[in-house]
Ligand SMILES: Nc1ncnc2c1ncn2[C@@H]1O[C@H](COP(=O)(O)OP(=O)(O)O)[C@@H](O)[C@H]1O
């Protein structure tokens with residue numbers, strides 16, 4: 001069989017029937033040349049609506065039921081796209097993540113793919129069908145339906161491409177990855193190429209254009225990702241290729257401002273050497289904070305602290321409830337939980353930033369010049385996160401972009 005292609009279309013590309021039919025036309029043209037697998041997201045803002053509906057019935061919604069509900073968004077769009085293809089005379093079949101053998105762990109709401117068994121897809125391709133797959137979903141070893149976290153259809157696409165030895169194209173409403181969100185930062189420029197690690201740092205910082213787990217998987221399996229526009233504007237047919245790129249320029253390559261960040265702090269003054277249940281509580285604390293998926297997690301003898309982004313997750317209610325239950329269980333009242341919600345995190349992305357004092361100095365000077373108060377700083381190998389108030393996030397991002405990326409000599 002010829003090398004297949006996996007084409008992923010995000011929610012904005014299939015937001016209504018008009019766009020869905022156009023996507024069907026694009027897929028039909030491609031399927032005449034190569035075996036084609038299409039991964040679709042839910043139409044438009046369907047997933048947001050389903051989350052709101054669930055929360056109206058019960059807050060926080062049970063993660064298992066929420067997963068069951070959210071996967072219906074992708075089921076709808078995959079069946080519609082398959083029907084639109086039939087309308088064009090193309091033989092197509094839609095399959096759920098479970099039918100495609102996307103096996104995940106059982107972490108509802110942000111499951112990780114552990115294995116793909118693509119036998120059904122291979123059979124359908126061999127039979128000459130276009131296979132339309134519902135993205136963002138899988139099935140756990142316990143046979144529960146799971147979702148991969150918001151934006152997770154990108155991960156479905158990369159995982160299937162890896163399992164099929166296919167090329168992976170991510171089609172969305174932008175023509176690639178920019179050095180800042182082009183809808184928010186004036187003067188943002190498209191990057192032709194980006195290495196896995198930098199892209200992963202940008203995704204983790206909250207840039208919706210690609211899902212972090214997708215990039216991680218692509219790096220692990222050596223899959224190149226071609227990020228491009230579904231409907232390119234006339235004369236603007238560009239793309240960004242994400243792949244291993246050791247010769248990439250150094251320094252700050254991109255930034256992202258996540259304006260929906262919550263600082264989660266669990267204080268813990270219990271002395272485990274005293275009190276009977278100390279050791280057990282400490283073990284519970286470790287399991288609890290480890291499972292919350294906070295960014296920049298820090299744990300010490302006085303407690304735990306990390307950042308939660310409401311841009312990428314809907315389960316703050318669940319996280320808060322688990323923390324409060326834990327605190328309530330500590331009978332001597334020595335534990336407490338505090339959430340600070342009015343924060344933005346501006347993340348600068350580039351190789352080895354934390355080892356470059358000049359970057360830190362320039363960033364801080366720039367923030368000061370703009371009158372932005374720095375509330376905290378976090379760093380890891382590929383990123384430098386600057387915590388500011390929510391209302392100053394955009395000003396900070398614009399200033400840092402102008403000085404440290406666009407204005408760089
Ligand atoms: N650095 C970036 N480069 C490109 N787009 C970005 C970036 N950061 C954030 N975005 C946003 O990501 C959006 C595309 O992702 P998404 O909304 O998930 O698309 P889709 O609906 O196709 O899945 C763009 O509209 C853009 O506003």
Ligand SMILES: N[C@@H](CC(=O)OP(=O)(O)O)C(=O)O
Nearest residue numbers: 010011041047150151152153
């Ligand atoms: N529908 C899901 C999954 C997804 O990947 O969406 P999109 O490709 O539109 O970001 C979501 O809204 O999170």
